[in-house]
Amino acid sequence: MTLRRVVVTGLGALTPIGNTVQEYWDSLINGVSGAAPITYFDTTNFKTKFACEVKNFNVEDFIDRKEARRMDRYAQYALVATEEAVKDANFNFDTLDKDRVGVIWGSGIGGLETFQEEVINWTNGNGTPKFNPFFIPKMIADIAGGHISIKYGFRGPNFTTVSACASSTNALIDAFNYIRLGHADVIVTGGSEAAVTIAGMGGFNAMHALSTRNDDPKTASRPMDKDREGFVLGEGAGALILEEYEHAIARGATIYCEVGGGGMSADAHHITAPHPEGLGARNVMRNCLKDAGLKPEDVDAVNMHGTSTPLGDIAESKAIIEVFGDHAYNLNLNSTKSMTGHLLGAAGAIETISCILAIKHGIIPPTINHFTDDENIDPKLNFTFNKAQKRDVKVVMSNTFGFGGHNACVLVKKLEA
Incomplete structure (x- = not known):
């Protein structure tokens, strides 16, 4: 069986360092940190009081108020990023065969x-189970894809x-395979x-996964740095339009x-810690x-998982x-992640977008917040510390x-005719 070629024809991003693809990219190559004190709730009693929140975002600029109230923020973010990607792909909806267009989120x-x-x-109530009728359809993890397909x-x-944290990379791989x-x-x-959220920050704090550098949030995410002590929680969305090559050429897509x-x-090792020798990471690459x-x-660059955790970066x-x-x-x-923080299930999508833009512009974004080499990490490796580097990618x-122990790796490459 001859496998079909798959290309990327649209991008959308809503991130802690930019609410569009262009804003996101500009912040990346300029080394902008998205970490700041949390605004969503009172953090007085929390060990970690900062995160990488999406900023200057008003959902009603994109989604009708009534509809938005029926969606969790994660689904709102999905729709906003997808809208940018769909517009970027420039489809003719009068001729597009929608039976052949899917959503894998x-x-x-x-x-x-x-x-x-x-x-x-x-x-806080009287014990009577009076739940919002939209509770379940707002909460479930598959509903963002449902909203996209319905829209x-x-x-x-x-x-x-x-x-x-491998979720959106797995989604990309599945989308790639379904098309080819x-x-x-x-x-x-x-x-x-x-x-x-209260539950998210509290839960990750309880397992000692987060940085507690409350006195200096912007430098808290320090991948590969000797003084790293946990990741910074982020939020947002990344959307990509994957398309069969001949289909894209036929409609004149960019x-x-x-x-x-x-x-x-799979690491097959531990519920949260990576294999100390990086066996799963080795196998996935x-x-x-x-x-x-x-x-x-043949590879020019690797966007590492690089969460700024003591064990993960070494492995x-x-x-x-x-x-x-x-x-x-x-x-x-x-x-x-040194700039965006860790977007958990959305990390793979926004990081793949950064890889695509590195190919387009010939620039590798930096790993910021590096101050001290870690003797457990080979200093001869080029981690693009603190400043973007130009390169033919x-x-x-x-x-x-x-x-x-879930590992996923995706590879993108410059288009060859």
Whole structure:
């Protein structure tokens, strides 16, 4: 069976450092941190009092007030990012076969804020279970994809992937496979998350996963730095339009890049900690290269999972050296989480967008907030510390690893005629 080629024809982003793709990219290459004190709730009694929130966002600028009230923030974010991506793809809806257009979305948690609010309302009441009739359809993790398909009338494959922080990368890989196997011509894919909530912050604090650098939030996310001590929670959404190559050419679409391959693996080690030698990370990158039919030396850059956790950054760095050998020292490595924070299930989508834009513009965004080398991480690796670097970029990989040992890696490459 001949596999069909898959390209990217539209992008949308709503992030802690920019509410459009252009704003997001400008902030990335200029090393802007999205971390700031939390505004959503009183953090007086919380260990961590800051996060990477979406800023200057009014949902009613995009969605009717009545409809917006029936959606959790994570679904609102999904619709806003998708609207930008759909406009960017410039479809002719009069001729588009909507039966051949699907939606495969990713979210690690779904409507956490909705669940939190309903439980708080019940416990503060008289014990009578008077729940909002929209409680369940606001909360469930698949509803963002449902809203997208309903808004645009897309009737192709529609489902949601849930694999913690690997969720939207898994969604991208599934979308890629569904198109190249012929099950759809176009798929809206990506991910969204809105876990900056009482429950989200409290839960991650309880497991000692978050930075507590309350005196200096903007430098709290420090991937690969010796003094890193946890990730910074982020929120937002990233949307990509994946399209079969001939379909895109026939309608005269602008093509950003080609999707080369995807890899998946499991650590099979621990519910939250990575394998100390990075075995799952090693396997997922090798699987991705094999799927793309490329050699390690074909890759120019890797957007690392790089969460700024003590164990994770070391394990991933070891895996990169094992996979790429001597070529590892020719790579540009970076972690955009140093600026956006960790968007959990949406991380893979917004980070893949950064990889695509690195190909388009020939610039690798930096890993900011590096102050001190970690003796456990090879100092000869180029982590693109603190300043963006210009480079001819043809092939980029993006890693995402989730609680439960879920690993996903996607590869994008410059389009060849």
